[in-house]
Amino acid sequence: MNQWLLAIIAVVVAPFIGGILAGIDRKISARLQGRWGPPIVQPFYDFFKLLGKSKIAVSRVQLVWLYGYLFFMITSLVLLVLQQDILLLVFMLGFAGICFVLAGFSCKSPYSHFGANRELLQMLSYEPVLLLMALAIYAQNGSFMISEIFKNNTPLIVPLWPIFIALIYVLTIKLRKSPFDISTSHHAHQELVKGIMTEFSGPYYALVLLTEWYEIVLLLGLVSLFWANPLWVGIIIALAAFVLEMFIDNIAARMTAGWMVKVSWAVGLILGVLNLAYLYLKKGVL
Amino acid sequence: MGIIHTSRIKSPWIMHFDNSSCNGCDIEVLACLTPLYDIERFGIVNMGNPKHADVLVVTGAVNRRTARVLKNLYDQIPDPKMVVAVGTCACSGGVFHNCYNILGGVDKVIPVDVYVPGCAARPEAIIDGVVLALQKLAKLQGVAI
Numbered sequence: 001m002n003q004w005l006l007a008i009i010a011v012v013v014a015p016f017i018g019g020i021l022a023g024i025d026r027k028i029s030a031r032l033q034g035r036w037g038p039p040i041v042q043p044f045y046d047f048f049k050l051l052g053k054s055k056i057a058v059s060r061v062q063l064v065w066l067y068g069y070l071f072f073m074i075t076s077l078v079l080l081v082l083q084q085d086i087l088l089l090v091f092m093l094g095f096a097g098i099c100f101v102l103a104g105f106s107c108k109s110p111y112s113h114f115g116a117n118r119e120l121l122q123m124l125s126y127e128p129v130l131l132l133m134a135l136a137i138y139a140q141n142g143s144f145m146i147s148e149i150f151k152n153n154t155p156l157i158v159p160l161w162p163i164f165i166a167l168i169y170v171l172t173i174k175l176r177k178s179p180f181d182i183s184t185s186h187h188a189h190q191e192l193v194k195g196i197m198t199e200f201s202g203p204y205y206a207l208v209l210l211t212e213w214y215e216i217v218l219l220l221g222l223v224s225l226f227w228a229n230p231l232w233v234g235i236i237i238a239l240a241a242f243v244l245e246m247f248i249d250n251i252a253a254r255m256t257a258g259w260m261v262k263v264s265w266a267v268g269l270i271l272g273v274l275n276l277a278y279l280y281l282k283k284g285v286l
Numbered sequence: 287m288g289i290i291h292t293s294r295i296k297s298p299w300i301m302h303f304d305n306s307s308c309n310g311c312d313i314e315v316l317a318c319l320t321p322l323y324d325i326e327r328f329g330i331v332n333m334g335n336p337k338h339a340d341v342l343v344v345t346g347a348v349n350r351r352t353a354r355v356l357k358n359l360y361d362q363i364p365d366p367k368m369v370v371a372v373g374t375c376a377c378s379g380g381v382f383h384n385c386y387n388i389l390g391g392v393d394k395v396i397p398v399d400v401y402v403p404g405c406a407a408r409p410e411a412i413i414d415g416v417v418l419a420l421q422k423l424a425k426l427q428g429v430a431i
C-alpha cells in the first residue's frame with residue numbers, strides 16, 4: 001500500500017518539478033545570453049496553451065506511439081522511485097525512446113523522418129553507456145536493485161567516477177542540449193524545421209512536453225543515485241549537473257550526428273569499459 | 287477553462303513568413319529577438335514551424351507565387367490563430383502596389399487581425415502589434431490581460 005502511495009505521489013509531483021526545472025533552464029539560458037528571459041512558470045503556460053489548441057493529427061498510429069512514450073517514461077520513473085531493478089529501468093527508458101522514434105516515423109513528413117533518424121542515432125550513442133552504468137552498479141553492489149545502492153555506505157561516485165562523467169555526457173544528449181541538439185533542433189529553427197517534433201501539434205505536442213518533464217526528473221534521479229547516502233547530497237549533485245548542462249548548451253555549437261556518435265562512444269564506452277574492467281580486476285575475477 | 291485562456295495570452299509562439307519583402311521588415315522582426323528587445327520576456331518564441339505557431343507574422347506584399355504558400359501556412363496553424371501584417375507592404379502592397387506580379391496586401395489572401403504600418407516597421411511597433419493581437423484574443427475570450 002505504501003509503495004502504491006509513493007508511486008502515485010511521484011507520478012503527480014514529477015511534472016511540476018520537471019516544468020519548474022525547464023523554466024529555470026530557459027531563465028538561466030536567457031541570462032547567459034544577456035536577456036531578461038521568460039518567467040519561471042512559462043513552461044506551464046506553454047503546456048496549457050497547447051492543450052487548448054485544436055487537434056490536428058496527421059496519423060492515428062502517431063497517437064499510440066506518443067501515449068506509449070509517456071507510459072514507458074512514467075513506468076521507468078516509478079521503477080526508480082520504488083527502488084526496483086536498474087537494468088529494467090534502462091530497458092524501459094530505451095523502449096520509451098523507441099516509441100518516440102516510431103511516432104516520428106509514423107507520418108509522411110520528410111522533416112519528421114529526418115528527425116526520427118537522428119533520434120535513432122542519439123539512442124545509439126547513449127544506450128550503451130546507460131547499459132554499462134547498470135553493469136558497473138552490478139559489479140559494485142552485486143545486485144541490480146536500486147534499493148541495494150541505498151544500503152551501501154560508500155557513495156557510488158567514488159568507485160564509479162568515470163561512469164559518472166559518461167552519464168553527464170548522456171544527460172547532455174538526453175536533454176537535447178547544444179552540441180547534441182540534433183534530432184529536434186530546439187535552437188536552430190531553420191534547419192529541419194523542428195526535426196522529429198515537426199508533426200506533433202497542439203495537445204499532442206503538450207504530451208511530448210509532459211514526457212520531457214518526466215524525463216528530466218528521471219535522469220536527474222539517476223544522477224543523484226551516485227550519492228545515495230545521504231540523498232540530499234545526491235540531489236545537490238544532480239542540480240549542479242543540470243546547471244552545468246545549461247552552461248554547456250550556451251557555450252557549445254551544434255555539431256553533426258556522426259560526430260556525436262563518435263565522441264559519445266569514444267568518451268562513454270572507453271570510460272565505461274575501463275571502469276568496469278577495474279571493478280572486476282579489484283575483485284579478482286578477471 | 288480559465289487557465290487555458292490565460293495561457294493563450296501568456297505564451298504566443300510566432301511564425302514569421304516573408305512574402306516578397308525587401309528584407310527591411312524581416313531584419314526588424316529578427317531584431318525583436320535580440321537581447322535589446324528580448325520578446326521572450328512575454329513568452330514569445332520564434333517558431334519555424336506552422337504547426338506549433340499561434341501568431342503568424344507576415345512581411346512583404348503578396349505576389350502570385352507566395353499567395354498559395356501563405357494560404358497553406360495559414361491553414362496548417364491550429365486554432366486559435368492570429369495574423370499580424372508587418373510593414374506597409376504587408377498592409378497594402380506599399381511601394382510595390384502596382385507591380386505586375388503583386389496581388390496587394392496580406393488581407394487579399396488571409397484574414398488579418400492587426401496591421402503594423404511603417405517602412406520598415408520598428409521593432410517596438412512590431413511588439414506592439416503582437417500585443418494588440420493578444421488583446422484582441424483576450425477580448426474575444428473575455429479574459430483580462
Ligand code: SF4
Nearest residue numbers: 307310373374375405
Ligand atoms: S514596408 Fe518597407 S521595409 Fe518593409 S518590406 Fe516593404 S519596402 Fe521593405
